[in-house]
Amino acid sequence: MKTSFKVIFVACLSAFLLVNCSRKKDKFISRNFHAMATEYNVLYNGNIALEEGRDRLNEDYQDDYWNVLQVERLDFTEDAMLPGQSKNESFSRAEEKAVKAIQKHSMNIKGKEKNPQMDEAYLLLGKARYFDQRFVPALEALNYILYKYPLSDKINVARVWREKTNMRLDNDELAIKNLKRLLKLEHLKGQELADATSTLAQAYLNIKVVDTAIAYLEIAAESTAKHEERGRYLFIKGQLYNTLGYKDSANITFDRVIDMHRKIPRDYYIGAYVEKAKNFDYENGDKLLFSETLAMLEEDRENRPYLGRIYHQVGEYYLATHNDSLGIAYYNKSLRTERRDKELNARNYKILGDLSFNDAEYKTAGAYFDSTLTNLTLNSKKYRTVKRERDNLDDVIYYEDISKVNDSILRLVNLPESERLAYFEAYTEHLKEAAEIERERQEAEARAQEMLNSNSGFNVNTKTSAFQDRESATQIANTFYFYNTTTAAYGKNEFIKIWGNRENEDNWRWSNMNFSGPTAIAVATDGDGINFDADIYQPQFYLDQIPSDEKIIDSIGKERNYAYYQLGVIYKEKFSDYELSKDKLQLLLKRNPEDRLIVPAKYNLYKDYELLGQLGEAEILKSDIINNHSESRYAELLRNPDQAVAQDSNSPESVYQNTHKLFNAQKYTEVIALCEENIKVFEGEDIVAKFDLLKATAIGRLYGYDEYSKALNDVALSYPNLPEGQRAEELRRNVLPKIRYSGFIDYESGKRFNVVYQFDNASKEDIDAFVEQLNTQLEKIRYYDLTSSKDVYSPTTTFVIVHGFTNLVVAEGFKDLFKKNDKNRITKPYNVISSENYQIIQIHKNLDTYFSEIK
Structure with a gap:
């Protein structure tokens, strides 16, 4: 009896609830049932999912402190998505919950919504779509709130989010208009005022109205109750003062950030110190106090994650106070410390490259510029600027290498036999000593590896692994190769065994790069130890490689002389380094160069003397050129400089322009003949490469694809480090394959x-x-x-x-x-x-x- 009564009671209660909780009836129980179900079930889970997604976005986001920060700490990408796809599953889940709340709990009766939680559902829907970068659907959801729920307590929040969405759609002027209207008509306060004014500040930043943005950021900072937001708004405000050149106001604002200390993320705290350091007045400021502040930041253990930025700023201080060596040391410390901030790495490498360039260490500068490029966004403005500087160094690095290598070869050729033998005996002794040291190091590494293997193996008796738990095993298995010093050392040793010591440069596997100079450590083994009878430890092995054929020696000398001439011209024309240019040209003239280089070298040396103010030497060289080379065009330039500058129809540039005019007139036979003639006349000058490329193009127009291909290949091989040679190689690789097909269409x-x-x-x-x-x-x-x-x-x-x-x-x-x-x-x-x-x-x-x- 009792059991049947309970069943009847439950059935009646269920029927009562079903009848009275209908979404179609405006009843007290229905309204409150659906409101509670919406708020404490669907929307609760949806908001949790939304916060999870925002937390993940914040974790992945990296602020760019080298530029003015965005007001909203979010990174939106331009990647397109297919329908149904989402960038973040948490936002998809939040959207699903919002849609579920609307579909199952909306009480739209006679055109009026009776569930008071529906505005919250649409707000959640708009936010989820906003963070998922689906801005048009987000705008629809937010506009629906403004249209359908004008009396909602969330109406101002929805208005602010609508304008944030408008900004993401590049409707900044519309967002400003609507937000200013909102501030005028509504008495906002607290977090609503902070959100509205911070959004308005970002809109003004987007249209480059910085001073107005500063005013609204101050209001937002004063209104928000969140310390993190206040710190961010003040930091951006300080950055904006810097962009306007108001350093005093910027420093005051950064001091407000610093005073918040542990209330804000450490990023803003350190960033404020760094920005203040950038504003330091090196003429009138207290350098002692400034250096002590930097030292304090450097020594604070809490600042370890930010040492890259701190070291960089210390390097800036030493560079500004003319302590270049200390500055270089700190830039290198910054590079060793920092890994993620590519902009910081690029700046460090660029500064080091500029310092090397100023010290005429062009090969080192080129290496630093290469590293700079790897840290810059491809084809960005900065990338193109550094790439242009790096390309300008190609020629000087190429010819410096030729001159050094050929000088060393010729120096060995000219040494007496006894001195050659003594030199290589000393060199092989050095190799043997280095091989012994390397063998000992390898044995130590092998012992360490053996111990590691024995400690990490399985215990046969207990049948248990040395790894006591799965977490430890996973951690070791996932350790990056180079973080394990033992395995990294082993890999390095294996590399040296196979390849020897190689420089960190392009084409390192080429056979002609096997020998890396006196510092190379070579270990030749015979299975039982070092085989000191191997060729690399015998002086005669190296003596036999010294050229003895006069033709080979003569060609090496000519190549070295041409490299000296090119270096002299490059240092003068490209880098305005007249001292280096003078040194190279003087060396060239002492080396008994071929006739084609003598007059151009003397003329360029004369120009160097003139630019350096060494007028006596310049006058002597001028008389030499006029008297001993009177038929040359250089003598004509010196005899009548004004007339020559005004109209020099025989200059290489004028001759090339006239030849190119014939090319445009399709007189290809004449062009080929003139190019061949002028290549001989101007031999030794860069203009030769232009004539050769023009000749190749004329050959292609006149004789077709096969001859054009051969001519381009010759230009690319003859001038690999000049723009014309590089252009020929580009045409050969990228253009010729596209026009190779010789078949006809119907x-x-x-x-x-x-x-x-x-x-x-x-x-x-x-x-x-x-x-x-x-x-x-x-x-x-x-x-x-x-x-x-x-x-x-x-x-x-x-x-x-x-x-x-x-x-x-x-x-x-x-x-x-x-x-x-x-x-x-x-x-x-x-x-x-x-x-x-x-x-x-x-x-x-x-x-x-x-x-x-x-x-």
């Missing part, structure tokens, strides 16, 4: 067609007369926009082309477009060729093949 499948008149062994006058007659006839043709041109096909064949046909039938009937009773009517036979096939014919010079295959 005759009728072309989109545009050309009428081609062919002239074989015709004079220029005859061709010009025909073109004039053709143009006269084309002007009489209606309905078709036709033009003509003249193209050289080969040394003996020229084409006159009529362009503008989009229909094959019209092109084939071109002669019928002329009036039959016109006495000047053109009757010369022609061929119709599609534009695509005509291009292939000009590239590959295969006109005969075309007629045999297509016609």
